[in-house]
Amino acid sequence: MHLKAIIGATALALVLHGAAAEGAAASEDTDTVELGWMSDDAIRDEFAGRRLAGIYPNLNHWTEAIESDGSTDYHEGMKQWRGHWWVESRAFCFSYPFPGNGGCFRVVKVSSNCFELYDFSTPPGQADAPPAVEDRWNGRMWHADKPTTCEERPAV
Numbered sequence: 001m002h003l004k005a006i007i008g009a010t011a012l013a014l015v016l017h018g019a020a021a022e023g024a025a026a027s028e029d030t031d032t033v034e035l036g037w038m039s040d041d042a043i044r045d046e047f048a049g050r051r052l053a054g055i056y057p058n059l060n061h062w063t064e065a066i067e068s069d070g071s072t073d074y075h076e077g078m079k080q081w082r083g084h085w086w087v088e089s090r091a092f093c094f095s096y097p098f099p100g101n102g103g104c105f106r107v108v109k110v111s112s113n114c115f116e117l118y119d120f121s122t123p124p125g126q127a128d129a130p131p132a133v134e135d136r137w138n139g140r141m142w143h144a145d146k147p148t149t150c151e152e153r154p155a156v
Contacts, residue, residue, distance in 0.1 A: 035130050038107045038115075040087045046109070047092070053148070054117075054141030063144055074100070091120045105138065106130070113142045114150035 038046065049068040055061050062076040066085055072094060074081045083096035091104035104120035108130045116137035118125035124136050142148040 035108050035110060037090045037130065038109060040090060042109075043087045043090075043092050043107055046115075051144040052141045053144040054139050056139050057135070057137070072096075089120075091125075092117070093120075111149040113146050113148055115141050117141065 047066045049066070051063065051065045053061070053063045060076060062074065064075070065073040067073075070084050070086060072081075072083045072085050074083060074094075074096065079100075081096040081100035083094055083100060083102060085095075086093050088104070090106060092107050093104040094102040096102050104125075105117040106120055106125045108116045108118070110116055116130070117139040118130065118136070119138045120126065122138075124131045125138075140150050142150065
């Protein structure tokens with residue numbers, strides 16, 4: 001009986017050790033996020049019917065209402081353009097009447113309320129995956145009704 005108890009305790013210890021190791025690996029995995037382009041459906045689900053705020057690399061700030069009907073209302077400083085948005089080929093696209101221009105952008109969710117935009121007409125935006133180099137984005141945005149989490153970048 002004593003030998004069975006030792007074998008049972010050893011087996012239990014091994015199982016618990018394995019579970020602890022899996023738990024540690026899982027927590028390490030949550031610290032390291034593999035960033036990828038958002039899908040068409042994820043873009044629609046995340047942004048349609050929402051107000052966004054953002055910043056460009058030149059530090060200009062903007063806001064935009066992304067309406068569920070495909071219309072937009074963009075503001076940047078004294079500029080305001082009403083336009084249209086759509087999604088195609090994993091790109092979030094915009095069109096505004098003159099003098100606004102628009103374009104299509106691949107989107108990466110980098111934290112709970114931070115998204116980076118990469119111009120689809122550039123090599124980083126056309127790549128199979130987002131660039132591994134930080135600060136190659138053409139814009140950052142977040143849901144305007146919540147604090148931005150753009151400085152809470154995951155380890156990549």
